[in-house]
Amino acid sequence: MFGQFLNIIVRSIKLDKTLYKDNKNFGEAAIYFAIIIILITAIIGLIPGSIFLKFMGGIFGSSNIQGPSIRSVIISTIIVWIIKTAYLYFVGVVLFPSKGTKCNYRKILVTVGFASAPLMLNAFIVDVRLLYFMFIPYIWYNVSLIIGINHVLKFENYFKSSLVVLGPIIILFLFFISQLLGNNSSTIS
Numbered sequence: 001m002f003g004q005f006l007n008i009i010v011r012s013i014k015l016d017k018t019l020y021k022d023n024k025n026f027g028e029a030a031i032y033f034a035i036i037i038i039l040i041t042a043i044i045g046l047i048p049g050s051i052f053l054k055f056m057g058g059i060f061g062s063s064n065i066q067g068p069s070i071r072s073v074i075i076s077t078i079i080v081w082i083i084k085t086a087y088l089y090f091v092g093v094v095l096f097p098s099k100g101t102k103c104n105y106r107k108i109l110v111t112v113g114f115a116s117a118p119l120m121l122n123a124f125i126v127d128v129r130l131l132y133f134m135f136i137p138y139i140w141y142n143v144s145l146i147i148g149i150n151h152v153l154k155f156e157n158y159f160k161s162s163l164v165v166l167g168p169i170i171i172l173f174l175f176f177i178s179q180l181l182g183n184n185s186s187t188i189s
Contacts, residue, residue, distance in 0.1 A: 005033050012117035012144055019114065020151035026107055034113020041119040042077035043070065048125040048134050081116075085109045092153045092164045100154035111152045115145035142166065 011019040019025060068076075089108050093101055118140035125134055142165060150161035163170075 001029065004029070005036070008033055008114055009037065009117045009120070012114050013121070013140075015140075015144055015147055017147055017151060020111060020148045025114070026110055030110045031106065031113075034110045037113050037116050037120075038077060038081050039074060041116050041122075042074050044120055044123045045077070046070065046073060048122050048131060081109075081112060085112050087168065088112065088149060088164065091167065092149060092161075096160070096164065098153065098155050098160070102154075103152055107152055108149075111148040112145065115148045116141060118144055142169075 008019065008025060085105065085108050089103075089105050092108070093103055118137050121137040121140065122134065125131060146158060146161050146165045149155070149165055150158055153161070153164075155161045155164075
């Protein structure tokens with residue numbers, strides 16, 4: 001059982017496409033494996049978060065900055081996991097399914113959990129100088145999620161799964177760009 005769990009983590013980090021094709025990985029224990037991965041990544045996420053708070057406290061002259069509690073981090077991570085899965089289910093299965101898409105919410109929930117394994121690499125960010133490398137596990141997580149969604153929803157290509165997974169990030173980026181351009185044009189005139 002523990003060997004299967006470690007196998008899932010390693011295959012997710014290696015971006016192995018067959019992880020999401022094998023129905024054995026989506027059995028009864030799959031939801032528990034996904035929950036454990038989500039909990040581990042939430043706890044590991046405290047490491048770069050506390051380093052970031054310490055760094056920002058040094059910039060603003062306050063060395064007594066307290067981070068969030070473990071309980072609030074775990075609860076918010078689980079809520080984000082459920083919301084992200086609901087978004088992927090709605091967009092990937094309801095709005096833009098492919099011809100072969102036959103997937104339930106639980107399978108996407110497990111897929112998002114398995115794809116979160118690269119976020120465990122945040123454990124290596126133990127110094128302020130390594131803080132900029134926080135984006136590497138996040139990008140790795142998104143690539144893993146694109147691969148998983150592509151195979152679980154049976155999309156024909158990675159472009160569609162990339163748009164489904166990265167849609168909120170793209171919209172947020174465009175919003176910030178429009179706000180930036182809107183503020184710059186108002187200061188010019």
